[in-house]
Amino acid sequence: MTEYSASSIRVLKDLEPVKERPGMYTRTTCPTHIIQEVIDNSADEALAGYAKRISVLVRLDGVIEVSDNGRGIPVEIHPEEGRPAVELVFCKLHAGGKFNKKEAGNAYHFSGGLHGVGVSVTNALSTRLEVEIRRGGGVHRIAFGAGFVTEPLTRIGDCGPRTTGTTVRVRPDPRYFDSPKVNLAQLEHLLRSKAVLMPNVTVDLEIEGDSGNTGPKSWCYRNGMADYLAEMMAGQPVAPIFVGEKYVDSENGFAVGEGATWALAWFEEGGGKPESYVNLIPTLDGGTHEAGLKAGVFEAVKTFADHHAILPAKVKLAQEDVCGKMTYLLSAKVLDPQFQGQTKEKLTSRDAYKLVSQMVRDPFELWLNNHPDYGRKIAELAVKAAQNRMKSTQKVEKKKSSGIATLPGKLTDCESDDIARNEVFLVEGDSAGGSAKQGRDKETQAVLPLRGKVLNTWEVDRDQLFRNNEVHDISVAIGVDPHGISQIDSVDLSGLRYGRIIVMSDADVDGSHIQVLLFTLFLRHFPALVERGHIHVAQPPLFRVDVEARGHTRKVYCLDEAEKEQALLKLRDDGVPENRITVSRFKGLGEMNPDQLWETTLCPDTRRLVPFQASRETIAQMTGTFTLLMGKGEAAGRRAWMEKDGGLVEADV
Numbered sequence: 001m002t003e004y005s006a007s008s009i010r011v012l013k014d015l016e017p018v019k020e021r022p023g024m025y026t027r028t029t030c031p032t033h034i035i036q037e038v039i040d041n042s043a044d045e046a047l048a049g050y051a052k053r054i055s056v057l058v059r060l061d062g063v064i065e066v067s068d069n070g071r072g073i074p075v076e077i078h079p080e081e082g083r084p085a086v087e088l089v090f091c092k093l094h095a096g097g098k099f100n101k102k103e104a105g106n107a108y109h110f111s112g113g114l115h116g117v118g119v120s121v122t123n124a125l126s127t128r129l130e131v132e133i134r135r136g137g138g139v140h141r142i143a144f145g146a147g148f149v150t151e152p153l154t155r156i157g158d159c160g161p162r163t164t165g166t167t168v169r170v171r172p173d174p175r176y177f178d179s180p181k182v183n184l185a186q187l188e189h190l191l192r193s194k195a196v197l198m199p200n201v202t203v204d205l206e207i208e209g210d211s212g213n214t215g216p217k218s219w220c221y222r223n224g225m226a227d228y229l230a231e232m233m234a235g236q237p238v239a240p241i242f243v244g245e246k247y248v249d250s251e252n253g254f255a256v257g258e259g260a261t262w263a264l265a266w267f268e269e270g271g272g273k274p275e276s277y278v279n280l281i282p283t284l285d286g287g288t289h290e291a292g293l294k295a296g297v298f299e300a301v302k303t304f305a306d307h308h309a310i311l312p313a314k315v316k317l318a319q320e321d322v323c324g325k326m327t328y329l330l331s332a333k334v335l336d337p338q339f340q341g342q343t344k345e346k347l348t349s350r351d352a353y354k355l356v357s358q359m360v361r362d363p364f365e366l367w368l369n370n371h372p373d374y375g376r377k378i379a380e381l382a383v384k385a386a387q388n389r390m391k392s393t394q395k396v397e398k399k400k401s402s403g404i405a406t407l408p409g410k411l412t413d414c415e416s417d418d419i420a421r422n423e424v425f426l427v428e429g430d431s432a433g434g435s436a437k438q439g440r441d442k443e444t445q446a447v448l449p450l451r452g453k454v455l456n457t458w459e460v461d462r463d464q465l466f467r468n469n470e471v472h473d474i475s476v477a478i479g480v481d482p483h484g485i486s487q488i489d490s491v492d493l494s495g496l497r498y499g500r501i502i503v504m505s506d507a508d509v510d511g512s513h514i515q516v517l518l519f520t521l522f523l524r525h526f527p528a529l530v531e532r533g534h535i536h537v538a539q540p541p542l543f544r545v546d547v548e549a550r551g552h553t554r555k556v557y558c559l560d561e562a563e564k565e566q567a568l569l570k571l572r573d574d575g576v577p578e579n580r581i582t583v584s585r586f587k588g589l590g591e592m593n594p595d596q597l598w599e600t601t602l603c604p605d606t607r608r609l610v611p612f613q614a615s616r617e618t619i620a621q622m623t624g625t626f627t628l629l630m631g632k633g634e635a636a637g638r639r640a641w642m643e644k645d646g647g648l649v650e651a652d653v
Contacts, residue, residue, distance in 0.1 A: 015091065015093065015120060015124035015147035018093075018120070018121050018125065019125070019146075019147070022124075022125055025121045026125065028177055029177065029178050029179065030177050030179045030183050031064075031125070031170075031172035031180070031181075032182050032183045032187060034121060034126070034170070034172060035064050035066070035122070035170060035172075035182055035187065036190060037118035037121060037122050038066045038119055038168050038170065039056065039066055039190065039191070040118060040280070040281060042054045042066060042070065042166070043198065044279075044280075045068055047198065050070045051068045051070035051165070051201070052201055052202065053067075053068065053069050053201070053202045053203075053204070054068045054194065054202070054203050054204070055067045055205075055206075056191060056203075056205050057206045058184065058187070058207045059208050060208045060209050061171075062171055062181070063169050063170065064169070064170050065167060065168070065169045065170075066168045066170075067166070067167040067168075069165040071135065071164050071165075072133045072135030072136075072165055073085065073086045073131070073135075074086065074135075075133055075136075075153060084142070084153045086131060086133060086140075086142055087142060087149060087153065089119060089120070090123045090142075090144060091120060091123065091144070091147065091148070092120060093120050120147075122170060125172060125176045125177075126146070126147075126170050126171055126172050127172075128144070128169075128170075129169070129171070130143045130144075130151075130168070131143075131144075131167070131168050131169075132166070132167040132168075133167075134159050134163050135164050137161045138157070138159065139155065139157040140153055140155050140156065141153070141156050146173070184207060187205070192219050194280060195221055196219075196221050196225060196329075197225075199221060199222055200220065201220065202218060202220040203218070204217070204218045205217045225261065225331075226241045226243045226263055228263070228329060229241055229265060229272075229327065229328075229329045232272045232273070232275070232327070232329070233265060233267070233271055233272035234272055235267050235270025235271060236267070237265040237266055237267055238267065238268060238374075238381055239265070239266060239371070239375075239378055241263055241264065241265045242265070243261075243262070243263045244363045244364065245260065245261035245262070246259050246360070247259030247260075247333065247359070252552075253354075254335075254355055254552070255335040257333060257335070258333055258334060258335055258355055259333055259355070259359045260293070260330060260331060260332040260355070260359050260360065261331045262293060262330045262360060264297065264327075264328045264364070265327050265328070266325050266326050266381055267327065268325070268381065271325065271326075271327040272327045273327075274286075274326075274328045274329070274330075276290050276328075276331075276332070277330065277331045278334055278337050278352070279332075279333060279337060281339075283344065283345060283346060283347050285345045287339075287340070287347030287348060287349075288348060288350060288605060288606060289330060289332040289347050289349075289352045289356045290330060290347075291605030291606075292353040292357040292360070292605070293356050293357070293360055294319055294322075294323045294326075295353070295357040295605070296356065296357040296358070296359070296361035296364065297326065297360060297361075297364060298319040298322045298323060299361050300361050300362075300364040300365035300368060301375075301379055301382060302317050302322070303365055304365065304369065304375050305379040305382070305383070308372065308379070310379045310383065312383065312387075315386050315387060316386065316416075316443065317382055318389070318418075318444075320389075321386040321389065322378075322385075324385055325381055325382075325385065330356070332352060332355070334351070334352050336349075336554075336574075337349050337352065350555075350557070350599060350606045353603075353605055390417075408448070408472075408477055410433075410448065410449055410473065411424075411446060411447070412437045412446060412447045412448075413446045414442060414444050415443050416444050418444070419496060419497065419498065419499050422444050422445075422497065422498045423445055423446070424446040424447070424448055424477060424497070424498040424500070424501055424502065425445065425446070425448065425502050425504045425538070425602070426448050426450055426501065426502065426503050426504060426518065427447055427448065427504045428450055428504065428505040428510075428514050428588075428589065429449065429450070429451070429506075429588070429590055430449050430451065431588075431589075431590030432449070432506075432588065432589030432590045433447055433448075433449025434449075435590065435592055435594050435597050436594075436602065439593075439595060439596075439597040439602055441602070446477075446498065448477050450470055450514070451470070453510075453514055453517060454468075454470050454471065454474075454514065454517040454518055455468040455470065455471060455517070456520060456630055457471060457517075457521045457524055457525060458524055458627070458631060459630075462482050462483075462525060465482055465525060478496065478497060478498060478501055479495035479498075480492075480493060480495060480496055480526060482525040482526060483525065483527070483528060484524075485616065485619055485620060487528075488527055488528045493532075496529075498534075499534065500534060500536055500609075501529065501534050501535050501536070502536045502537070502538050503518050503519075503537045503538065503612075504589065504601060505589070506540070506589055507540055507541070507542040507586070508587075508588070516629075516630075520626060520630050522612070523622065523626060527616075527619050530612060530613060530614055530619060531613070531614065531615065531616055531619065535612040536609045536610065537609065537610045539607075539608040540586070540589055540597075540601045541559055541586065541600050542559060542560055542561070542564075543557070543560075543563075543564040543584065543585055543586070544556070544558070544585075544586065545558060545564065545567050545568065545571070547576060547580060547581055548580040548582075557599075557600050559608065564583065568581065568583070
């Protein structure tokens with residue numbers, strides 16, 4: 001038996017975590033993202049108003065050089081660490097000048113760098129990284145190898161007192177990437193978009209030995225969003241490109257300076273791939289700012305269509321009808337953005353949804369009313385999409401059998417007949433069910449409250465299932481008859497009434513128990529729904545952290561204890577005083593008011609859903625485990641399992 005003692009515990013220091021798990025910090029397909037981290041630092045200087053030029057040189061020997069004429073990274077000795085500041089920036093995780101954003105005079109109110117991680121990751125995954133700094137009348141240089149200092153900081157020359165800037169030369173380590181070369185197309189696209197989003201900042205790109213003989217490229221736009229969108233899209237828009245911007249100029253629930261700039265266009269055919277950015281960082285997977293843009297646009301078009309009586313009878317617009325043919329470019333400024341991972345490809349900040357939606361709606365609605373001909377064309381395009389959607393829904397309805405059981409009285413149904421959009425929430429308790437009914441989207445969201453715990457149906461015969469009222473109501477509500485794994489291919493799903501069936505219970509032990517009982521029901525008697533991904537679990541937050549800052553209260557919802565501690569740690573690192581932080585715990589869903597429940601658990605754009613989906617083979621393999629856990633005669637087996645493997649289970653007790 002292998003000895004397990006205190007000496008078995010390994011503590012990763014400095015940049016070792018990055019080298020051990022590079023995929024947690026960057027994309028490992030190629031080194032483009034670690035170069036982007038360097039470019040983002042230069043872009044932050046430009047965004048703060050200090051840099052007017054960013055230059056990138058891709059050398060033949062594989063070195064990528066990024067230069068800017070910003071203030072230059074500080075070279076002075078750090079008062080606490082006793083090391084040059086530039087050394088800390090490149091060798092220490094979570095070190096940087098972008099914390100304390102709320103501090104008066106901080107230049108990085110709106111920055112892409114958030115965690116002090118980016119360029120230290122670049123350093124860790126490079127065989128050599130050299131930094132040259134022009135600052136304070138001197139030229140300084142420091143060099144690193146594999147994350148360690150190889151050449152200490154040295155003053156190598158003099159420069160004029162107004163000559164400032166930073167040059168970083170990076171040689172990526174091919175061991176950490178599938179391909180050792182930077183994706184030049186992605187790099188060019190990134191640099192050009194930076195130029196578009198930063199007016200009057202010049203961005204240069206030079207590639208040594210470029211086979212295309214195109215030579216160096218340079219971009220500088222005064223107001224280039226419309227031109228950039230026109231370049232990206234294919235086809236002729238039905239209306240001129242709408243370019244707008246709006247930023248918070250006084251305290252109204254958001255920080256001064258937060259807001260967005262956007263360009264929108266609609267197409268019968270064609271268009272282009274939408275692009276979005278947060279503090280100049282490209283969000284390839286979108287996020288809450290994109291959802292906010294679509295929500296604001298939808299409300300503006302819907303109001304315009306209602307006011308001008310454009311909607312035919314019985315036609316109801318949905319967001320996808322309005323935004324499905326829309327191509328857009330969005331650049332949001334958010335004070336304290338939260339991303340999904342260090343690669344920052346998806347924004348998860350809930351506040352960004354409200355921010356962008358509010359910023360976009362009024363200016364766009366005003367533009368529509370000032371240009372009614374164009375507004376009518378956009379609205380008619382949306383109406384056409386809605387009619388096509390409704391036709392496809394009707395085709396599905398015709399396949400349904402006429403003998404439909406009476407829906408349970410406690411079911412609060414949705415208005416839409418579009419199965420793909422409809423969803424039903426199986427809610428623990430009448431109290432939470434009442435809040436869910438008030439907070440839901442009546443168009444597409446239904447609510448079925450469950451009283452008490454559902455029957456353990458693992459060993460219940462199929463013909464005896466409906467003796468239990470809760471199981472009966474669930475089956476009738478979703479419109480599918482119980483079936484076994486052998487009947488997955490033959491079961492009739494034409495009566496399915498909801499594309500998503502969402503289990504919504506309290507974030508406590510009883511709530512987890514209800515989830516398991518419902519999983520048991522679906523796995524045993526509705527396996528076709530599990531295989532096809534119709535079953536989901538909502539993850540309501542357990543904590544809410546209120547932060548008083550800049551005249552308003554910011555709410556941070558935390559899923560569990562660990563997430564709460566992480567949020568508190570970040571707030572303390574940001575310098576927020578303890579007396580401005582209030583932590584409250586939700587005892588259950590019933591404690592949330594409808595607005596809170598909508599924002600955290602119901603809204604498709606801000607909620608967290610976990611799919612309960614498995615292949616047919618996996619479902620068959622899970623049968624033994626569920627028999628052990630849910631079988632009535634398996635007490636001895638469960639005890640033996642708990643004694644042997646119980647420590648492998650993570651549980652909130």
